Amino acid sequence: MRTIAWLMLITFLASAPVVAQRLSDQTSAAAKAHFIENLLRQMTTEEKIGQLRLNCIGVQSPREQLLEEAAASRLGGIFYAVGRADLREFQDAALRSRLKIPLFFAYDVIHGHRTIFPIGIGLASTWDTGAITLAGRIAAQEASADGLDMVFSPMVDITRDPRWGRASEGWGEDAWLSALYTSTMVQALQGSTLGAAGNVMASAKHFALYGAPEGGRDYNSVDMSLPRMYQDYLPPYHAAVKAGVGAMMLTYIAINGVPATSNTWLIRDLLRKQWRFKGLIISDFNAVADLVSHGVASTDREAAMLAIRAGLNMSMSDTLFRDELPGLLRSGAVSQEEVDDAVREVLGAKYDLGLFADPYLRIGAAKDDPADIHAETRMHREQARDVARKSLVLLKNQRNALPLDKSARIAVVGPLAKSRLDILGNWSSIATSAQAVSVYDGIAHALDAPDRLLYARGADVTDDPRILDYLNVPGANPADVEVDPRSPTRMLQEAVDVARQADVVVAVVGESRGMSYEGASRASLGLPGYQARLISALKATGKPLVLVLMNGRPLSIGKEHDMADAVLETWYSGTEGGNAIADVLFGDYNPSGKLPITFPRSVGQVPTYYNHLNTSKPPQADAPRAVASRYIDEQNGPLYPFGFGLSYTQFSLSDITLTRQSLKRGEVLGASVVLKNTGQRAGETVVQLYLRDISASISRPVKELKRYQKILLQAGEERTLYFNLSEEDLKFYNAQLEHAAEAGAFSVMIGLDSRDVKERRFELF
Ligand code: BGC
Numbered sequence: 001m002r003t004i005a006w007l008m009l010i011t012f013l014a015s016a017p018v019v020a021q022r023l024s025d026q027t028s029a030a031a032k033a034h035f036i037e038n039l040l041r042q043m044t045t046e047e048k049i050g051q052l053r054l055n056c057i058g059v060q061s062p063r064e065q066l067l068e069e070a071a072a073s074r075l076g077g078i079f080y081a082v083g084r085a086d087l088r089e090f091q092d093a094a095l096r097s098r099l100k101i102p103l104f105f106a107y108d109v110i111h112g113h114r115t116i117f118p119i120g121i122g123l124a125s126t127w128d129t130g131a132i133t134l135a136g137r138i139a140a141q142e143a144s145a146d147g148l149d150m151v152f153s154p155m156v157d158i159t160r161d162p163r164w165g166r167a168s169e170g171w172g173e174d175a176w177l178s179a180l181y182t183s184t185m186v187q188a189l190q191g192s193t194l195g196a197a198g199n200v201m202a203s204a205k206h207f208a209l210y211g212a213p214e215g216g217r218d219y220n221s222v223d224m225s226l227p228r229m230y231q232d233y234l235p236p237y238h239a240a241v242k243a244g245v246g247a248m249m250l251t252y253i254a255i256n257g258v259p260a261t262s263n264t265w266l267i268r269d270l271l272r273k274q275w276r277f278k279g280l281i282i283s284d285f286n287a288v289a290d291l292v293s294h295g296v297a298s299t300d301r302e303a304a305m306l307a308i309r310a311g312l313n314m315s316m317s318d319t320l321f322r323d324e325l326p327g328l329l330r331s332g333a334v335s336q337e338e339v340d341d342a343v344r345e346v347l348g349a350k351y352d353l354g355l356f357a358d359p360y361l362r363i364g365a366a367k368d369d370p371a372d373i374h375a376e377t378r379m380h381r382e383q384a385r386d387v388a389r390k391s392l393v394l395l396k397n398q399r400n401a402l403p404l405d406k407s408a409r410i411a412v413v414g415p416l417a418k419s420r421l422d423i424l425g426n427w428s429s430i431a432t433s434a435q436a437v438s439v440y441d442g443i444a445h446a447l448d449a450p451d452r453l454l455y456a457r458g459a460d461v462t463d464d465p466r467i468l469d470y471l472n473v474p475g476a477n478p479a480d481v482e483v484d485p486r487s488p489t490r491m492l493q494e495a496v497d498v499a500r501q502a503d504v505v506v507a508v509v510g511e512s513r514g515m516s517y518e519g520a521s522r523a524s525l526g527l528p529g530y531q532a533r534l535i536s537a538l539k540a541t542g543k544p545l546v547l548v549l550m551n552g553r554p555l556s557i558g559k560e561h562d563m564a565d566a567v568l569e570t571w572y573s574g575t576e577g578g579n580a581i582a583d584v585l586f587g588d589y590n591p592s593g594k595l596p597i598t599f600p601r602s603v604g605q606v607p608t609y610y611n612h613l614n615t616s617k618p619p620q621a622d623a624p625r626a627v628a629s630r631y632i633d634e635q636n637g638p639l640y641p642f643g644f645g646l647s648y649t650q651f652s653l654s655d656i657t658l659t660r661q662s663l664k665r666g667e668v669l670g671a672s673v674v675l676k677n678t679g680q681r682a683g684e685t686v687v688q689l690y691l692r693d694i695s696a697s698i699s700r701p702v703k704e705l706k707r708y709q710k711i712l713l714q715a716g717e718e719r720t721l722y723f724n725l726s727e728e729d730l731k732f733y734n735a736q737l738e739h740a741a742e743a744g745a746f747s748v749m750i751g752l753d754s755r756d757v758k759e760r761r762f763e764l765f
Contacts, residue, residue, distance in 0.1 A: 035356070036347045040340060042099060048339055049325045050074035051346040052308075054106065054282060054316045057081060061319070066090070073097035074322065076314060076346050077150070079106040082430050083373060084363045087147035091359050102359035104350055106203070109151035110169060110427040111135065113142035114373075115380040115575050116436070119425040119552060120155055122391035122571035124171040124596035125645070127686045127710050129184045131387045136188025138380045140200045145378070146430075147363040149353050150201040152249060154185040156236035157206055160609040162600065163216025165520035168426065168552025168572070170211055172596030173609045173642065175232050176705050179239035186243040194246060195354030197362050204240035206251035206284060208266060209233050213253060216606065217521045221254045227698065230733040232611070238275055246349055247280040250312065252287050259294045261287045262303075267311035280349040282314040283307065289318040300324055305333050313342040374432055381576050388580030393569040393593035394646040401544050401565035403587025403648060404504060406447055411454040411502035412440050413495045413538065414509045415461045415531070416550045421478060425552065425572025426517040433478070435575060439508045439548060442578025446586050454502055458495035458538075460484055461512045462529035471514040480514040488530045492537055499541045506585065507538055508548045509560075513572055516552020525556040525603045532560065539563040548581060554599040558639055569595070587648060592684035592710070594645035594753065598638045605634060610642035610754040611701040618702075637755070643688050643705070644753040649679030649715065653687070656750055656760040663764050665741075669725045673750050673758065675711060676718035684712045685752055689723050694745040694761075697734050703749055703757070723750075730764055 040048075050069070054077045057063045069075045070093040078090055087105050094103045111117045117135040118125075126132065136154075143151055155169040158178055171178035182204065191199030212233060213220035224233070240248070248271065250260040260266055261283050271277045291303035304324035307315065315321045328334040354361045370378060394402070404410065416422050420436040437445075444450045460483050462468065471480045484491060499505045509531045514520060526532060536559075538545055547564040549555070552572060561567055568591070570581050583589040600608040619628040619636045630636045652675075659670035675687055687710075690703035707723050725748070730741035743764050751757030 032348065032351050035351060036344055039099065039101070039347060040343060043343070045326065045329060045339075047073040047099065047101075048343045049321055051076040051101070051343045052314050052321045052325070052339070053319075054079060054314045056317060058317075067093045070094045070103055071096045073099060073101060075103060077104040077106055079152075079316070081105065082107055082146050082148065084147040084369050085366070088360070088363050088366065091363060095359060101347070102350060102355040104149040104353060104355060105147055106150035106152060107143065107148050107429065108153070108427050109139050109143045109148065109200075109429050110153045110155060111425065112139050112384070112431065112574060113146065113429045114378055114431055115142060115384045116424045116428050116431045117384055117387050117574045118391040118577070119572045120169045120171060121167060121552065121596060122573055123387070124177070124181060125393050125569070125571065125593040126387065126390040127594050127708060128390050129180065131390050132181055132184045133188040134383055135387050136185045137191075138383055140189045140191065141198050142378065142380070143200050144198050144362045146373070148200060149355065149362055150203055150247060150349075151189060152203050152205060153189070154182055154202060154204055154240070155206070156182045156204055156240060157209070157211030158233050158236060159211035159597070160607040161212070161216035162525060162554040162597070163521050163523065163603065163606060164211060164213060165218060165515065165517050165522070165553070166211070167554070167597065168516040171236065173598060174596065174611065174705050175235040177596060178236040182236040182239040183243035186240050186245045190244065190246065194352045195357065201246035201349060201353055202240070203247035203249050203282060204237060204245045205249035207237050207248050207260060207271065208251060209255055210251035210253055218519050219252050221257070223256055226737055227733045227735060230737060241271070241275045241277045245279060246352060247282055248277065249282050249284055250287065252284050252290060254294055259287075259291055259296060261312060262291055262296055262306035262310045264310045272311065280313050280345045281311060283312055283316050285317045288312070288315045288320045301328065304328060308334055308338055308342060313345040374435065379435065379575070384574050385576035385580050385583070388573040388577050389583050389589045391571060391573060391593050392581065392584050392591050393595055393644075394584070394591040395567040395569055395640055395644070396561060396564060397566045397646055397648075399544070399565055401504070401546055402568070402585060404506075404546070404585050406586055407449075408503040409452045409454065409501065410443065411456070411498045411505045411543075412443055412508065413456050413458045413498065413505055414507045414534070414548075415457055415459055416510055417455065417457075417508035421480075422513045422550060423572055423577040424513065424574060426513045431575060437576055437578035439578045439581050442580070442582035443506070443585065445579060446582040446588070454498045456495040456498040457484055457491055458507070459488060459491055459530040459534040461510075461531070462515075463488065464529065467515070467528070471512065471520075481512045492530065492534060495534060496537050496541060499538050499543050502543060504544045504546065505538050505541070506546045506548055507535060508550060509535065510549045510551035510555070513552070522553075523603070525554065525600065527555065527557060527560060535560045535563055546585070548585075554597055556600050556602045556639065558601050561639065569593075590648045590681060590683040591645065592647060592686070594643050594686045595640055596642070598642045599640040601639045602634055605631065605638075608638045611704050613699045614702050641753050641755040643686070643751070644755070645686075647679075647683040647685055649677055649681045649683035651683075651685050651713070651752060652676045652678050653750065653752065653758060656748060656758050658748070658760050658762055661762050663727070663762055665727045665765070667726070669762060671723045671725065671748050671750065671760070672720055674718055674720050675713065677713035677715055680715050682712065682714045684710060686710045687721055688751055688754065690749040690751070690754065690757060691725070691729060692747040692749065693730065693732065693742070694747060696732070696742045696744065700732060703754060705754070727764065
């Protein structure tokens with residue numbers, strides 16, 4: 001009896017801080033609710049509707065008009081405006097309004113603000129949550145220092161289709177990894193409290209399934225079963241909610257026929273009821289008006305009605321809420337309660353952001369405004385270089401082509417070698433290309449005798465007039481895709497001449513940044529333009545050939561892979577990209593990145609995601625003539641598998657040891673392997689653990705990532721790595737959408753990529 005009493009006391013004391021925390025959370029939630037209800041009671045209908053508008057300066061809304069609307073309390077927030085002086089003017093206007101409700105300011109800060117970090121798919125290649133945290137923290141601090149309160153990120157859409165141009169922005173094809181990265185980024189951006197300068201509200205996007213458009217064509221629709229949604233596509237959005245994301249942006253697309261913007265099931269049932277999301281829900285740009293093109297609303301009025309009824313809180317860019325909600329309220333088609341609920345969320349976001357306490361929290365005082373907004377002192381180059389190095393993925397390295405010798409005569413060739421614009425990637429916020437380091441610059445900095453460095457452009461990224469016409473906005477300077485006035489043959493000849501004089505050729509090829517962007521889907525995945533011909537000509541010189549790829553999506557570059565001695569995937573690596581790439585090329589940094597998305601051999605194979613089902617007739621290596629689920633005119637399997645990436649050292653993995661062969665629910669299964677650095681230098685690698693449910697009520701993937709460890713080992717060093725698994729890891733969504741683990745045989749696989757794995761079996765009882 002006495003023991004039990006003691007146990008109860010200890011349990012009570014141990015839980016006391018938790019109870020205190022919960023009480024203080026409840027008190028602050030009550031204070032917030034009280035504040036908001038009090039304000040809401042004082043607001044007119046017009047003022048309420050104003051809060052539901054997130055607008056930018058544009059043709060529809062000139063600056064003067066927005067200032068007037070802010071002063072009249074007819075605006076909730078502003079996006080696309082940056083800079084403390086500018087935003088202060090808007091906030092001053094808002095504070096002249098009757099109720100002095102502050103505005104909030106948002107921007108597309110996706111992978112850095114002034115200092116640009118690698119694009120999403122590059123950050124995902126680090127397999128390093130510390131690197132993602134660093135990139136997120138700095139983006140938040142720089143954005144906040146420019147007066148911004150909210151960022152339209154992270155972009156967490158899973159994609160299995162590299163034709164989609166926005167594959168560049170997300171975390172790749174795996175749900176588990178993307179969920180991990182998403183919560184990491186949300187926490188990094190928002191910090192420990194949203195109400196402090198230096199922290200910004202994250203707005204995860206694009207809810208939901210935006211990365212799965214049919215045919216990889218942007219904005220196209222999605223038709224997907226619920227188990228697949230829950231299992232493979234929804235986890236990152238859910239992770240954002242669990243991490244406390246302040247806002248969620250809806251996708252443009254229609255899901256099983258219903259556009260997200262008017263999708264009651266998506267917003268009310270899934271996001272609000274099932275996931276208990278408490279934050280702000282915003283539309284994508286003009287998406288309310290798009291309901292008419294979707295063909296679910298016949299008028300603007302109907303579009304506004306559907307969106308607000310479905311649970312949208314704030315509409316981005318269009319003026320439909322302003323123009324249509326008053327009439328909809330008068331006619332009773334929309335209830336006061338529906339509008340009030342949306343307003344509560346906008347006010348709640350401003351409250352959480354600390355804007356009612358101090359509307360100038362992030363804008364600061366005029367006397368503290370920076371004299372030069374682009375000042376070097378406002379940048380974080382060292383951190384950007386560090387993260388960029390981690391994002392580079394070595395895909396091939398034969399005959400020790402890499403690292404390069406600094407005393408060698410190096411020919412740097414290719415249309416992207418000197419580009420400071422492309423290396424920033426798309427959505428590069430307000431960074432200037434003048435402050436970016438190109439690959440050529442980076443190589444030159446690293447050399448003691450840069451006069452031994454040769455250069456030729458070799459080709460344009462593309463000569464396709466359709467693409468140029470689409471990407472090069474008239475009057476833009478610099479043009480998105482630069483076109484050399486010389487003929488392709490002349491450029492090629494120059495490159496060959498330069499290559500012949502060199503000891504080694506580094507060809508920097510790929511896509512211009514605009515080719516891997518919103519609205520930039522591709523039907524082919526090869527190197528565009530004359531770049532493939534350039535690679536063949538360089539190969540013919542017989543010089544060692546190193547490909548430095550710059551692209552936002554997996555490319556099908558089988559031929560170029562065969563010709564090259566080394567291939568380094570660099571994505572768009574940001575402000576310090578050139579220096580980071582040089583660090584890897586010369587071996588000052590040993591590459592450790594791994595692919596978060598599969599590279600197909602050819603576009604016809606798409607999708608090639610690693611966690612596919614086994615099918616009735618899986619291809620078998622020892623029976624190549626047997627009928628099987630494959631193409632008869634293409635080699636089976638990907639060019640580079642998910643999780644793949646080399647190092648300048650080598651690693652070996654032992655067989656797997658399991659602590660038990662059978663697992664009861666509630667028990668833990670330990671799996672261990674010995675990792676050894678068998679090469680000549682220190683290096684890092686990512687040890688990946690996959691699971692397969694051999695037989696279940698529905699067919700399950702051939703493998704699914706469940707854990708990984710990124711490990712640094714000195715030459716010759718070995719270490720035993722332990723992974724703990726439980727019933728939770730074996731759960732999946734069955735046909736009834738129950739999340740449960742089914743008894744039976746499982747396989748645990750551990751490898752340094754998703755293709756080459758060790759395997760052991762166990763049973764769940
Ligand atoms: C994109 C969003 C972006 C928004 C505002 C839209 O077209 O889909 O990702 O945040 O524009 O720039």
